Amino acid sequence: MIIVLFGAPGVGKGTVAEILCRRYGIPHVSTGDILRTHIAKKTEAGEKIREFVDAGFLVPDEIVTEVVRDRVGKTDCAKGFLLDGFPRTVEQARELDKIAAERGEKIHVFNIDVPEDVIVRRLCARRICPKCGAIYNLEFRPPKKDMLCDCCGAALAHRHDDRDEIIKVRLREYGKMTKPVLDYYGKKGMAAHASGLYSEEVINKIVGVLEKK
Ligand SMILES: [Zn+2]
Numbered sequence: 001m002i003i004v005l006f007g008a009p010g011v012g013k014g015t016v017a018e019i020l021c022r023r024y025g026i027p028h029v030s031t032g033d034i035l036r037t038h039i040a041k042k043t044e045a046g047e048k049i050r051e052f053v054d055a056g057f058l059v060p061d062e063i064v065t066e067v068v069r070d071r072v073g074k075t076d077c078a079k080g081f082l083l084d085g086f087p088r089t090v091e092q093a094r095e096l097d098k099i100a101a102e103r104g105e106k107i108h109v110f111n112i113d114v115p116e117d118v119i120v121r122r123l124c125a126r127r128i129c130p131k132c133g134a135i136y137n138l139e140f141r142p143p144k145k146d147m148l149c150d151c152c153g154a155a156l157a158h159r160h161d162d163r164d165e166i167i168k169v170r171l172r173e174y175g176k177m178t179k180p181v182l183d184y185y186g187k188k189g190m191a192a193h194a195s196g197l198y199s200e201e202v203i204n205k206i207v208g209v210l211e212k213k
Pocket residue numbers: 129130131132133134149150151152153154
């Protein structure tokens with residue numbers, strides 16, 4: 001089983017991914033994590049990746065595909081995997097088709113859809129602990145003591161990019177960036193929309209599609 005998740009910042013993709021991975025016993029393969037690990041371990045690929053990142057460029061498709069291919073070849077991916085942050089381009093999507101064909105597996109693509117005003121409200125209510133990194137949400141997961149971290153007691157902060165106008169710009173950029181890949185899957189009839197206000201709703205829809213057969 002190969003699951004591909006798309007979702008703008010603030011749709012709760014991390015939560016959805018975590019629950020699906022637990023349910024199906026597959027690893028959560030995040031491109032961002034893989035790239036960071038390669039950089040941290042100073043692998044051959046990591047050194048190349050660092051050059052692009054430092055220069056402010058996107059990491060080229062060949063390098064991203066190579067490290068993803070390497071990751072999903074590991075034994076924990078034998079039963080399948082969930083991809084997050086890949087494919088980002090049509091070229092990467094074609095490469096993923098090849099990987100799936102080699103493994104004889106089907107790709108299930110889901111686009112998590114949450115109304116923009118809900119995302120904006122949710123991200124605006126987000127607070128993070130600058131000391132330990134814990135994340136709170138004034139609506140869903142408020143700290144026990146007013147604006148202080150439950151774990152370490154530090155004063156919570158509002159991230160600069162969790163503000164209205166900036167969120168809207170990020171959402172627009174995300175939409176522009178993913179459109180070609182979603183169109184690619186849409187034309188092949190492969191992409192399903194998983195819309196919902198809450199993660200449970202989104203997960204139920206995804207599970208419904210996956211377990212229909
Ligand atoms: Zn803290």
